[in-house]
Amino acid sequence: MKLKLILAAALMSLGLSVHAAPIIVKYSHVVADGTPKGQAALKFKELAEKKLPGKVEVQVFPNSQLFGDGKEMEALALGDVQIIAPSLSKFSKYTKKLQVFDLPFLFDDIEAVDRFQSSKDGQAMLTSMTSKGILGLGYLHNGMKQLSANKPLYMPADAKGLKFRIQQSDVLEAQFKAVGANPQKLAFAEVYQALQTGVVDGQENTWSNIYSKKFYEVQKNIMASNHGLIDYMVITNAKWWDGLPADVRKGLSEAMSESIAFGNKVAFDEDDGFRVKVIAENKAKVEKLSKENLAAWRAAMKPVWKQFEGEIGADLIQAAQKANK
Numbered sequence: 001m002k003l004k005l006i007l008a009a010a011l012m013s014l015g016l017s018v019h020a021a022p023i024i025v026k027y028s029h030v031v032a033d034g035t036p037k038g039q040a041a042l043k044f045k046e047l048a049e050k051k052l053p054g055k056v057e058v059q060v061f062p063n064s065q066l067f068g069d070g071k072e073m074e075a076l077a078l079g080d081v082q083i084i085a086p087s088l089s090k091f092s093k094y095t096k097k098l099q100v101f102d103l104p105f106l107f108d109d110i111e112a113v114d115r116f117q118s119s120k121d122g123q124a125m126l127t128s129m130t131s132k133g134i135l136g137l138g139y140l141h142n143g144m145k146q147l148s149a150n151k152p153l154y155m156p157a158d159a160k161g162l163k164f165r166i167q168q169s170d171v172l173e174a175q176f177k178a179v180g181a182n183p184q185k186l187a188f189a190e191v192y193q194a195l196q197t198g199v200v201d202g203q204e205n206t207w208s209n210i211y212s213k214k215f216y217e218v219q220k221n222i223m224a225s226n227h228g229l230i231d232y233m234v235i236t237n238a239k240w241w242d243g244l245p246a247d248v249r250k251g252l253s254e255a256m257s258e259s260i261a262f263g264n265k266v267a268f269d270e271d272d273g274f275r276v277k278v279i280a281e282n283k284a285k286v287e288k289l290s291k292e293n294l295a296a297w298r299a300a301m302k303p304v305w306k307q308f309e310g311e312i313g314a315d316l317i318q319a320a321q322k323a324n325k
């Protein structure tokens, strides 16, 4: 340390500038690089380092390499990671409001989700956890969820008695209980093996996650159900963010908005492409649910809305519904 200071003083006396070390920004997530979130994270690195040359170094860690579900929020609080993007289903420890996004069959499509997130109510949720040290930098899309298992799931009764992997969400737990299934909360990194070894029989996820994590290898049937969504809130440690030099915060903020726009475009443009890729693998049978089938699933899961109305707020549920066209 002393030697460094002497060296710096000597360089300065010669009129040479001393470069401060770049601020390291670790961005950790649980999915693959090729997914909307994976691509948004890489875009953030590219843009942030271009906007703030020499001032920041962004390190992206995909695939739960650095932290997986369960550990990443704690790591953010401890300053071991600066940016994470958990799915909206993983926030119930911090706020019950975000549970609105898990209500089955609430949103018709990701466009509706986008409208709700952009609304006053949606934007307010980004700053609703600052007292807990979490600041939302924006919402990022993935896509609608599809159901899979080792048998076709045409009607809710087909899911009865099956074990389904779910994210850390009481709403999703209630959703599967509503059809007589047994939900099990598991980290994303454990899903493939849990399906392979029969720890669970089925799961629900987006086309990009089903494809990139090869769930189609260990599931016989995938039903295009679009019954819910997986989207993210990109979050940072509020104290760390506030403590950044103003120019760095501005640059990172711009890079974040642009990277989210990029990731969202990937989500919109490539979602169907991931479905096609899953079909092309020719391992799991992909089927569309008929209108009648979907109506039966919707009716069976609808009581979950009432169950969580108290925690979420009837107003917020109504506002979300209005986002459908």
Ligand code: LMR
Residues within 6 Å of the ligand: 030, 031, 086, 087, 142, 167, 187, 188, 205, 209, 230
């Ligand atoms: C899951 O746990 O299934 C997803 O939240 C993973 C992700 O980040 O898309």
